[in-house]
Amino acid sequence: MRCGLIAVCLGFAGAAPAAGQLAGEPFIHDPSTVTLSDGKYYTFGTRGGGLVSEDGWTWRGGPERPGGGVAPDVIRIGDRYYVAYAVGGGGMGGGHASQVKMMWTLSLDPASPRFKFHDIGVVASSDGVETADAIDPAFLYAEGRLWLTYGTYFGPIRMIELDPKTGLRMAGNVPVDVAIDMEATAMLYRDGYYYLLGTHGTCCDGPNSTYHIRAGRARSPLGPYLDHMAIPLLRGGGKMVVSARGRRIGPGHFGRIALAGGVEKLSLHYEADMDRSGRSVLAIEPLRWTDGWPVVGETVAPGTYEIASERSGYALSLATDIVRIPFDVRRSFMAAATDPVGPIPDQTLAQDSADWPRGRIRVDMADYLVRPHQLWTITPVPAAGGYFGAPYYRIAIAGTSRMLAATPEVETITAATVGAEPLWQIDQLTDGSYRIKPKAVPGDGRDLALVAIGASTPTLAAFDPASPAGRWTFKRP
Numbered sequence: 438m439r440c441g442l443i444a445v446c447l448g449f450a451g452a453a454p455a456a457g458q459l460a461g462e463p464f465i466h467d468p469s470t471v472t473l474s475d476g477k478y479y480t481f482g483t484r485g486g487g488l489v490s491e492d493g494w495t496w497r498g499g500p501e502r503p504g505g506g507v508a509p510d511v512i513r514i515g516d517r518y519y520v521a522y523a524v525g526g527g528g529m530g531g532g533h534a535s536q537v538k539m540m541w542t543l544s545l546d547p548a549s550p551r552f553k554f555h556d557i558g559v560v561a562s563s564d565g566v567e568t569a570d571a572i573d574p575a576f577l578y579a580e581g582r583l584w585l586t587y588g589t590y591f592g593p594i595r596m597i598e599l600d601p602k603t604g605l606r607m608a609g610n611v612p613v614d615v616a617i618d619m620e621a622t623a624m625l626y627r628d629g630y631y632y633l634l635g636t637h638g639t640c641c642d643g644p645n646s647t648y649h650i651r652a653g654r655a656r657s658p659l660g661p662y663l664d665h666m667a668i669p670l671l672r673g674g675g676k677m678v679v680s681a682r683g684r685r686i687g688p689g690h691f692g693r694i695a696l697a698g699g700v701e702k703l704s705l706h707y708e709a710d711m712d713r714s715g716r717s718v719l720a721i722e723p724l725r726w727t728d729g730w731p732v733v734g735e736t737v738a739p740g741t742y743e744i745a746s747e748r749s750g751y752a753l754s755l756a757t758d759i760v761r762i763p764f765d766v767r768r769s770f771m772a773a774a775t776d777p778v779g780p781i782p783d784q785t786l787a788q789d790s791a792d793w794p795r796g797r798i799r800v801d802m803a804d805y806l807v808r809p810h811q812l813w814t815i816t817p818v819p820a821a822g823g824y825f826g827a828p829y830y831r832i833a834i835a836g837t838s839r840m841l842a843a844t845p846e847v848e849t850i851t852a853a854t855v856g857a858e859p860l861w862q863i864d865q866l867t868d869g870s871y872r873i874k875p876k877a878v879p880g881d882g883r884d885l886a887l888v889a890i891g892a893s894t895p896t897l898a899a900f901d902p903a904s905p906a907g908r909w910t911f912k913r914p
Contacts, residue, residue, distance in 0.1 A: 458685075458710065459826065460819060461495040463488060463719040467508040467573075467621065470692025471704040471721070474518060474545035480692075480704065480719060481520070483507040488719060494823030496719060501547045503554050504538060508621060508690070512576040514583065517541045519604050520554070521585060523572035526563060533591050534565030537574045539604045557604045561587055561597055561612065568592040577624035577658070579631070584658050586633065589620035593671070594635060596659060615660045616653065616670035623691040625731075630654040632731065633662045633670060634678060636689035643715045646687030646708035651675025652731055665730060679703070679733035684711035685720065693724065694825070698872060698886075699902030700864045701726075702825050703733065721826030723865035734865040736827045737911055741814045741835045743805055747870050747908035749892040751802035755810040755834065760789050784808055786836045798839065802893045807914055810834065813841070815911070821860055821876075829860040829876050843875035843885075843897055870908035872900055 465482040471493070472479050479500050481487035484507070487500040502509065502520060509522035519541050526535025536559045543551035563571040569592035577584045583601040588594035593614035598607045616622070619635025626632070632654045638647030653662035653670040661669055668674030679688045687708025694702040701724040709715040723734030744753040762784050789809040805811060812835040817828040832841040840859040860876040873887040878897060886900035888907045900907045 458712065459494060459496055459719060459721065460823065461490070461497050463496040464713075464716050465706060465719050466717040467690050468692070468704060468706050468719050469509045469511045469520075469690075470576075470623070471694050472511045472513060472518065472545065474513075475549055477546060479511070479545045481509045481511060481522075482706075483509075492822060493721060493825035494828070499547070500545060501552075504540065506538070508573040510575045510623075510692075511545070512578055512583075514578055514601050516543055517604075518543070518545055519557075519576065521560070521574035521576065523574060523587070526565075526570045526572040527589060532565045533563055533570045535563050535571040537561040537571050537585070537587050539599075541604055560585065560599060560604075560606045561595070563592075569595065571595075573621045575621075575623045577626060577631070579626035579658070582658070584624060586615070586622040586624055588616075588622070590618060593617050594619060594622050594633070613659045614671065615662055616675075618673040619651070619670075619675065621690045623693070624658075625693045627726075628729070630656065630729070631658045631662075633660075634691045634731070635670070635675065636691070637675060638687070640687065640689060640708055642687075642708070644686045644709040644711060648687035648689040648708055649680040650678040650688055650691050650705070652678050654729075665728075676730055678731055679705070679722065681707075682722075682733070685709070685718070686711065688720070694721070696825065696864075697884075698900050699866060700872065701867050703731075723826070724867065725865065725869055726867045727869075734869065736865065737815055737830065737863045737871065739814075739816055741812050741914060742911040743807075743811060743914060744813050744832075744873075745805065745910045745912060746802055746889045746895075747905040747910060748889040749802060751893060752805035752811045753813065753895060753909075754801060754803045754808075755793070755839075756799040756801040757789075757793055757810050759806075759808075760784065760791070790837070797842075800841065800895055802889065802895060809836070812914055815863070818860060824862055825864075827863060830863055831859055832861055832873075843878045866902070866908060868908075870905075870910050872907060873909055874900070 467483040468480040478490045481502045485502050485505045488496040489499045490496045506522040506524040523537050526533050539557035540554045542554045561571045563569045570589040574587045583599040586596050594616040595612040596615050597612050598610050621636035623634045634652045640648050653664045655662045664674040664676040685707035688705050692704040702721050703724045710718040725732050725734040786809040814833050814835045816831045819828045821829045842859045862874040864872045885897040886907050888898040890896050
C-alpha cells in the first residue's frame, strides 16, 4: 500500500560540509565487532573499555570490560554476550606467551541490572616457545557451532571449537592451522561458504601503518581456505577487501554487521585518521559482495548525480514540461561530411527552470536527458546525525534550494517544512546499488523507503530487499 509521495520543496540546501567520518569521539584500537545490546551499540578495544552509540553514528566512551588485555571480540548467543580477549603475547615485553580468556554477561550496558561479567576461563594459549601467538581472538557462530580463531604473524592462525552453551573449549578439541601471514582475523558464513578475513601488513605506526584486510573462503570451517586465485591462506594468499581510503590509513579488525532490509556493513579501525591528528579510530563502511567475495563499498560522496531506478532505468526528475534544446534535425541527417562541426551547449538551469512553479513540484521518473531538472546535488549534513557510518543527506536539484522531501498524502503534494523531512538516509546495498530512506515522514512512524511503483512513479513504501523497485544508483552526469 502506498503511503506517501515525493515532492521537491523550497528550502536552504546549505554548503557541503566535510564528508562523513563517525561523529563524537570514536577513538579506539583493535575494536570488537559492533554489537547491539539493550537498544545501544557497543564495541570494545585493547586495554579494556570501549565505545557506545545510540544510532551507530555518534560514539562516546563508557562501556566497561574487565580483564584488560588486547583485541577483544563479542558475540551474542541466546541471552548471553560472550567476550574473548587475550592477555600477554604479541611480542609485547619481548614475548609470545599468551592466553585467550572468555567471559560472559547478560547485558553490555553498565547501567543494566543484568550487567555482570562472569569468568569462563582460558580457552587457548601459547607458551612463548612454540611458533604461535594466542591473541586477537574472533568468533563465528554458524549452523549451531561456535568457532574461535586467533593468532598473529608470529606463526599460524589457529581455529578451535567452543561449546555455544558454556563458552568452554569443546572436550578433546585440537587447534587447526588455517592461515599464515595475518593477524586480527574474523570469520563469517554466507551461502555455504566460510570466510576467513585477516589483517595483513604492519600496525601501530600511525600514517605509516600498512594494515589492510584480505579474505579466503572454504566449504568447511576448518578449511582449506583459498583466495580468488586459488592460493591457500596457509601459503600467504588472500583477496583484498579493504585498504587505505582517502585520509584514513591502515584498516584492520574486520567485523560484519547485518542490518535490516539486506543492508550489510563492516566495522573496523583505521590506524590513522589524518583529519583527527593521526589517531586510531572506529569506522563503519558499506559491505558489498562481488562474485561471492566481500569487498568494502562506497558511502555516497558529496556531488551532483543522476539518480536512476534499478526497476526501470529511468531517472528521478522533476515533473515539469520538457524544454527543448534548439536544434535543426536536418543538420544531423543531411549535413555533408565536410561541413564544420562544433559543440552544442548543455541546457542551462535558467533555460530549464523558466516556467517551473514557484512552490512545490511533483517528482517522477523519465528518460535521462542530462537536463537540470534531473541533476541532484547530494549534501551530507553531519550536524543532523547519521546512522551506521553515513550522515543524513539533503538531496536538491543542482544549483537550487529545491529539496527532495517526503510528504504524507497519497498522490497529493503538500508543502514540507525544512527540518527533519528533507533529510535522507542513503545506504549502499550488497550489490552496489543504494536504498534511499527519509529520516522521517510527517505524520507516519513506519519504516519507509523511496520505491518505484511501475516504470515512472516514485513513492514511499516498505523496502523489499529482494526487489529492484527500491534500489537506486547514483551516476555522475
